[in-house]
Amino acid sequence: MKMSQIYIPTLKEKPTEAETPSHELLLRAGMIRRVAAGIYSFLPLGYRVVRRVEQIIREELEKAGAQEVHLPLLHPAELWKESGRWDEMGDLMVKLKDRRDREYCIGPTHEEVMTDLIRYELKSYKDLPQNFYQIQTKVRDEIRPRFGLLRAKEFSMKDAYSFHANWESLDATYQDMHKAYCSIFQRCGLDYRVVEADTGPMGGTDSHEFMVLAETGEDSVLFCDSCGYAANVEKAQSKVSKQEEKIAPPEKEEIYTPGVTTIEGLEKTMDLPGEYLFKSLLYRGEKDYYLAIVRGSDQLNENKLMALLGDPHLHLAEEGYKNLPAGFLGPQGDHGLKVVADELVMEMEWGVAGANRVDYHVQGIIPGEDFSPDMIGDIRSARHGEGCPRCEGTLEEIRGIEVGHIFKLGTKYSESMNAHYLDENGKAFPMIMGCYGIGVTRTVAAAIEQNHDENGIKWPLPIAPYQVILLTLGKDEKVNEESEKIYEELKKAGVEIIWDDRPERPGVKFNEADLLGIPLRITVGRKYLETGQLEIRDRYNNEDYLLEKSQLLTWVQDYLGEEESI
């Protein structure tokens, strides 16, 4: 492709909307343009990258035995009401009505439509397992779209759904998909980690996330260097030391603590470390109120709390409960609330809690004596520096971008939607399901978050919009002729090459080549006529090479081949 014939509107200045490197560079390199909040158009160069990622995904999934389908964007409300998610999903779904007042939503995901597709005809155990995938645009009314393609309202996603007659079969497909995902992200040239994850609102049992490592990532991952344990902070466990410095328990008595409603304030007022304070948080679930207790030094983990209580509708109760005063809550006494305590709380010898009346706390509260929780479990967040739950190592925290997520769904959807199969004895059972997602457009952005410098993008070769960019400097007719020869030779050899044949000044061409991030840059100018040597720069390492023209094709092919075989 000649650069004079392709539309690449680059920007010299950083657009104000851009908060993060991938967002800025995608805009500046003329790859995407914003249409509305969280909604983007892809320009020719940007779309080429999307297609490269899609292609790698297709190849690896076909290898894993998945079949490509294409499901609709517009879903009838009935399907979602059947699964119960019409209300459960809440405002995340964009809902609309047609002229006859029929209700629809724009698919934020496709479990319902997929299950519906197979439930009437896929009836026998002999037809299982099956694994279907599609690459589709999803629409989710995110609370706050941001960071360009990283959290968009409309985005491209590869989703896959598998159906099984037994758990062993699901396990096997799950493993195949796990492997396929590893191949996909490796082939995309990305540094990623697989981590244990929380299943969240999707439901199900096992779940793993694929995280591209990048400082700007929205997710935190804890991992252990010695045994390889890795988990999302939403789920991670850890080994923690108990109350270290022993403080003798004081007499139980109420203390006047005017206006002290925070743990930080209480630490100062009482001159005690957080391990001696009870942090009490009031939660409202679907039916009940809960008082969740963790140590003052710990963070409550809402995901763990939801999992423990089996209630996905939990949220912090902002309206309060009866006449219990905000900021002075405690687990003890006759308040009528269900108390859920963290395991570590029960190991505290004593502590200070709110007195359940304004401006007072109580010291000398002993777990198990002064209060007995209705439920005990791990409801705190693990942290950097704590012990690995599997070995003697230490957990480290890193930032990542979630680009893939696989779940063992089980029978959540097949039960609610009556997707049954008949076994050898003619008996009906709900199919066992798995589901597997990859954020295609997010992967593109994540690749940039991980691979860029102050001058622009550094595309990993396999997903770069072009492999080689040829710069022609000056107006010399001979330089132009030589450039054309090189361009034709490489093109003919199957190299994806873009030729900057524009009448721009050298500075513009060099800077834009850096910005666009094409992996190899070949420069042809007056110097070439003088020395007969071509200059090649590897954009990734910013290393330069000098070559005779006769060596060029072999050198380039070697370079491209080596990278591809990694």
Add this chain to the structure above:
RNA sequence: CGGAGCGUGGCGCAGUCUGGAAGCGCGCCUGCUUUGGGAGCAGGAGGUCGAAGGUUCAAAUCCUUUCGCUCCGACCA
């Protein structure tokens, strides 16, 4: 949803307080010069000042309403 801020040419911004001819830089078009890391000179095109209503002789500027966008927060009760 709570808080803060911003809407002025394709992009980045000034002008708004104190009403009185819509400006600057980048980009774009034409010409000449220049040509190895975002050129120089000269000329030029392009704007319902987010929208609606109001005040006024006069509104980008003041008032009211509304729409859009961005950032922070939404676990320390």
